[in-house]
Amino acid sequence: MKKIYLDNAATTPVHPEVLAAMAPYFSDQFGNASSIHSFGQVARSAVDAARREIAQFLNCKSTEIIFTSGGSESDNLAINGVVESLKSKVESKPHVITSAFEHHAVLDTIIELEADGVIEATYIKPSSDGLIGAESVKKAIKKNTLLVSIMYVNNEIGTVQPIRAIGQMIEKENKTRDSRIFFHTDAVQATEYFEMNVDYLHVDLLSISAHKIYGPKGVGLLYVRSGTPIKHQIVGGGQEHKKRAGTENVPGIIGFAKAIELIDRSKNERLKKLRDRLIDGLLKIPNSRLNGSQEERSPANVNISFLNAEGESILLNLDMEGIAASTGSACTSGSLEPSHVLSAMGLPPEECHGSVRFTLGRQTAAEEIDKVILVMKNIVEKLRKMSPLK
Amino acid sequence: MKKNKGKIAVAMSGGVDSSVVAKILKDEGHDLVGLFLKMWSDPKCSTKKENRCCDYEALEDARAVAKSLEIPFYVINAEQEFKKMVVDYFLDEYKNLRTPNPCIVCNKKIKFDLLLRKALEIDCDKLATGHYAKVTCNNKGCQLFKGEDDEKDQSYMLYSLNQDQLGKILFPIGGMKKRDVRALAIKWDLPVKEKPESQEICFFGDKDYRAFLKRYLPEKYFKSGDIVDTSGKNLGEHEGLINYTIGQRKGIDQKIFSGGDKNPLYVVGYDPKKNQLIVGHDEDVYKQEMIVGDLHWIDPKSNSSKLKAKSLTVKIRYQHPAVECQVKNISNKELRVKFKKLQRAITPGQSAVFYLGDEVVGGGVIKS
Known part of the structure; x- marks a missing residue:
């Protein structure tokens, strides 16, 4: 059976060119980038070159990039790092604004800081089509607001947040305030498809992960604008300008830079057409609905609820047909708790249970989309016949 | 969609019994799917290691067995349902000074309802488990019998199943002795062959249900009060009625005022209104x-x-x-x-x- 992979938001296959670029740095050029000898120097210059290339992509300085182990670490570092570095310098308890449908790497970090009494937090509810307006962020700002963290593209429903508008709004606010507000965005799901120029976006911190863009797992970065205070979270070495200890993941960083180089936004249109084909096909199944705005949406994401058919059961049936999809983020799937993303958008729990996420990728073909539509129709029909909810 | 005639779901817990079940059915040539039920387990429990049937180790074991038998394997998450239907029931029963059987409720509402439904939804006709009990069905209906191994017989835990459920269940080791099941696991070199028995309640790891109750129930259920004899005479002080079950002797003697009854005393009842624990002699x-x-x-x-x-x-x-x-x-x-x-x-x-x-x-x- 030919398998169909429609879970590219969970992870993507490493591009052969990425793998080829990484290959020499495992056994041949294996040096530790911090060593002073020639072995180290080879590794160091490769890491430096990669950092420069990525800095160009983000339109930032090399020194503003901290390589990490991935998106979750970047998100943790951004939030904990800024809060820890500033909490002793502010008079009242710092206030952090985020959205209620962030990735758990952001959400749980903020919830923990709040529970520990370190910060106060505001969780902005997205609109019913899964969007956070700059206006609603502005309304949440208080005198003691220190940090705003709003994701670029939602990982479950693929909606695109107006990061630039929020960034500009915060910049304007900052001009009239005594203490600055810093702006972080988790751009993990946006990197492949949307503008990453940090000046254009007006962001101070931005998280990216390599394995979502056909790069290797275990490497990511946090962009930190010069002048943004950030306390290291991993200590024990001077790497990454003393902001993140640990031997550099040399092959990972090289692969990361290559993956970024291979991003081709001219392909967005192709994917968007496939996406809309899938959406149209699936919405022909009765009692189905698209979650999240279709206009302000990643070209890769389709998230649809099917009333009276459990998402988990749909996934198992799809897998038996060789089709890989997901009910939400891979980190929480298998959990029957209604999705926090869909709940935040005001969906009733029974509709959250029946939601399925398909995320398309570079390798996705039109025949695959048509096959999925056909298979889905049968699965949903079958499950509805068996449903105790009927 | 293709109809897979005769596909069987095996409930795999990562233990010896369900692993042997999977291997037996595999050898008989059935088309199998392994399902692991992820139950709720106490996040406040510190001794996670002891928690045999619900933890990650169990999941890893079940996955390893499924892999060695080359059968598809899925985790079915029943955390929320398990918490609501089994754990909350367990707590409610203790609140009302009753001693619950959580496994019976789990069989009825989780294993042979939620899990069975999942099995049917993925085109399986039957659900097989490693219970020590026997089911026979004919055109008049299904009957449930004790397992062959008297010591391991689990029919008691299954009495609340209905005809619909029994008609879709297989107990492949119900006719076997536990020692023979383990011998098979060793013979087949299953990854879990050496695993010890799990008999404790699966959702808290420290084997101590009183400590679990203490973590989840408010203080008011642990108020101390009088220990009285069957005639109402005050003999001592108890540590909260919830800590005692009928027939219990442990922990009573130390709580009796000196100079009291020298014969062993046992819990014979409660008076919740007066918060009194009633004790008596063995014959009571x-x-x-x-x-x-x-x-x-x-x-x-x-x-x-x-x-x-x-x-x-x-x-x-x-x-x-x-x-x-x-x-x-x-x-x-x-x-x-x-x-x-x-x-x-x-x-x-x-x-x-x-x-x-x-x-x-x-x-x-x-x-x-």
Whole structure:
């Protein structure tokens, strides 16, 4: 059976060119980038070159990039790092604004800081089509607001947040305030498809992960604008300008830079057409609905609820047909708790249970989309016949 | 969509029994799917390692067995349902000074309902588990019997299943002895062959249900009060009624004021209104009869004639031999059960399960 992979938001296959670029740095050029000898120097210059290339992509300085182990670490570092570095310098308890449908790497970090009494937090509810307006962020700002963290593209429903508008709004606010507000965005799901120029976006911190863009797992970065205070979270070495200890993941960083180089936004249109084909096909199944705005949406994401058919059961049936999809983020799937993303958008729990996420990728073909539509129709029909909810 | 005739789902817990079940069915040539039920387990419990049947280790083991047998394997997450239907029931029963059987409720509402439904939804006809019990079905319906291994027999835990459920269940090792099952696991070199038995309640790891209750119930359930004898005489102070079950001796003597009764004392009852623990001597713990409610019959069409049989026996707790009894309807909701011989520690909340020889007739929950 030919398998169909429609879970590219969970992870993507490493591009052969990425793998080829990484290959020499495992056994041949294996040096530790911090060593002073020639072995180290080879590794160091490769890491430096990669950092420069990525800095160009983000339109930032090399020194503003901290390589990490991935998106979750970047998100943790951004939030904990800024809060820890500033909490002793502010008079009242710092206030952090985020959205209620962030990735758990952001959400749980903020919830923990709040529970520990370190910060106060505001969780902005997205609109019913899964969007956070700059206006609603502005309304949440208080005198003691220190940090705003709003994701670029939602990982479950693929909606695109107006990061630039929020960034500009915060910049304007900052001009009239005594203490600055810093702006972080988790751009993990946006990197492949949307503008990453940090000046254009007006962001101070931005998280990216390599394995979502056909790069290797275990490497990511946090962009930190010069002048943004950030306390290291991993200590024990001077790497990454003393902001993140640990031997550099040399092959990972090289692969990361290559993956970024291979991003081709001219392909967005192709994917968007496939996406809309899938959406149209699936919405022909009765009692189905698209979650999240279709206009302000990643070209890769389709998230649809099917009333009276459990998402988990749909996934198992799809897998038996060789089709890989997901009910939400891979980190929480298998959990029957209604999705926090869909709940935040005001969906009733029974509709959250029946939601399925398909995320398309570079390798996705039109025949695959048509096959999925056909298979889905049968699965949903079958499950509805068996449903105790009927 | 293709119809997979005869596909079987195997509930795989990562233990020896369900692993042997999977291997037996695989060798018989069935098309199999392994399902692992992820239950709720106590996040506040510090000794996670002890938690044998629900933790990550169990999941890894089940996955390893499925991989070695080359069968597809899925995790079914039942955390929320398990918490609501089994754990909350467990807590509620203790709140009301009854002693629950969480495994019975789990079988009825989780394993043979939620999991069975999942199995059917992925085109399986049957769900196989590693229970020690036997089911036979013919055109008149299904019957449930004790497992071959007297010591391991789990039919008691299954009495609340209905005909629909029994018709879709396979117990491939119900006719085997535990030692033979383990011998097979060793012979087949299954990854879990050396795994010890798990008999404790699966959702807390420290084997101490009192500590679990303490973590999840408010203080008011642990108020100390008087220990009194059957005539109401104050003998000492207890540590909260919830800590004592009928027939219990442990922890009583130390709480009795000095100069009191020198004979061993046992819990014989409670007076929740006065927050009193009633104790008595060994003979006070024995009863001639009990009332059973929440009745369920394996075959509702034939239960009344079976209940009239002279050879009717009843099990009043899991690890207890079935004893001879006679039953009388009080209403269609409750039965009065008279024992041939006095029975020790009739415990409200526990199930009473009726047998005719090895056949399970049905049962209910002990009310008093």
